[in-house]
Amino acid sequence: METKKKLSIICFSGDFDKAVAAFTLATGAAAVNWEVRMFFTFWGLNIIKKRKGRAPVGKGFLAAAFNFLMGGRSNLPVSRLNFGGLSPGLMTGMMKKNNVATLEELIEAAKQLGVPLIACEMSMHILGMRKEDLDDDIPEVIDVATFLKYSEDAQVIFI
Amino acid sequence: METKKKLSIICFSGDFDKAVAAFTLATGAAAVNWEVRMFFTFWGLNIIKKRKGRAPVGKGFLAAAFNFLMGGRSNLPVSRLNFGGLSPGLMTGMMKKNNVATLEELIEAAKQLGVPLIACEMSMHILGMRKEDLDDDIPEVIDVATFLKYSEDAQVIFI
């Protein structure tokens, strides 16, 4: 009996284009029956954060400042800052025009395929975020040791 | 009989310094007889794109805008934008001065060592690029599932 292939994706970046890459890999691997887990840490937490306009998240001034900086996934920047003209909106337009799944569709697909979106406890501590600041269907907040346990036999990709 | 070690490098970034790192790893691994594949996706496609001055690539306005932003590998920026003074030209100068292979030499070496430079189909769809927009010796344009198949038993590095 063949062991199921495993993929652990560490989503460190909160950049729109890198999020697209991460979810493309995740959904592609889940679709061919790999066991995929996505771990959101630092800026990547922005991707699974509740949308702007909800109750303010975090506690204290520093967290508030940080929260201001992390506006949720409707405001993800692209990673190439010097490509001034290329906004996530423009990129989403190109994706729709060319019949490629958008980021929202990719995230939805990942959830449908049963890919757990897992949050990093330490990053949440640093940023003063609470479990309720995350999307309601985020199943777990874990520490580094648990991540390592999950990833023992997996391909690990840091994005 | 020992299995040949495999290395899959996902070249997501189009930054000059990261391209140097990717090709250094690729040629180094190929030289010690690892089976190496490089997958170019998103901005990384810029590294294997035909040079500027050829016929305009892509179709439509969005692709044209994008094409303007991606000038081909003679115009790769460095990843550290705040290091204003450090251009790819300066870095190439330092590489020549210190007898290190330049990016062009590294790319050539990778091809000589038989490392396949493979393009990501979905990214090309998003960007409206066609096979003929890439360097003539790019052997393959593949989808995510094929990438995963290739990378099953490989070390995978995302750059």
Next chain:
Amino acid sequence: METKKKLSIICFSGDFDKAVAAFTLATGAAAVNWEVRMFFTFWGLNIIKKRKGRAPVGKGFLAAAFNFLMGGRSNLPVSRLNFGGLSPGLMTGMMKKNNVATLEELIEAAKQLGVPLIACEMSMHILGMRKEDLDDDIPEVIDVATFLKYSEDAQVIFI
């Protein structure tokens, strides 16, 4: 007898937040008895460089310019340049406030746990750096082939 899990972390980035992520993974893995090695290359060398104010490093004009750009780890920038307000100082403040180890504490912990911090020879050539420009407790400067040898059976993460 179970083989010890191995983790190779390539620290390419010199960004403060990515350094925190790298050392968090490294110390976490070492703490649960993985065999961890960290390889510092390009901008990552900044993390293990002697502090500013020591004798100038490198040789020649280009190296001097580069040296100016790489001020040592007390001056690491954060990776998200558009988050203008978030300095390493602010982030360190948030880490202390929330009882998370700071970068200096993480580096110290990695050393205590016996994680070798290894420098990449080729990057040092490019940058005109010498062994004595690095922290005194950096045990090794190695080439790519040696890195690959070390990483043969390891999880490899590029940060």
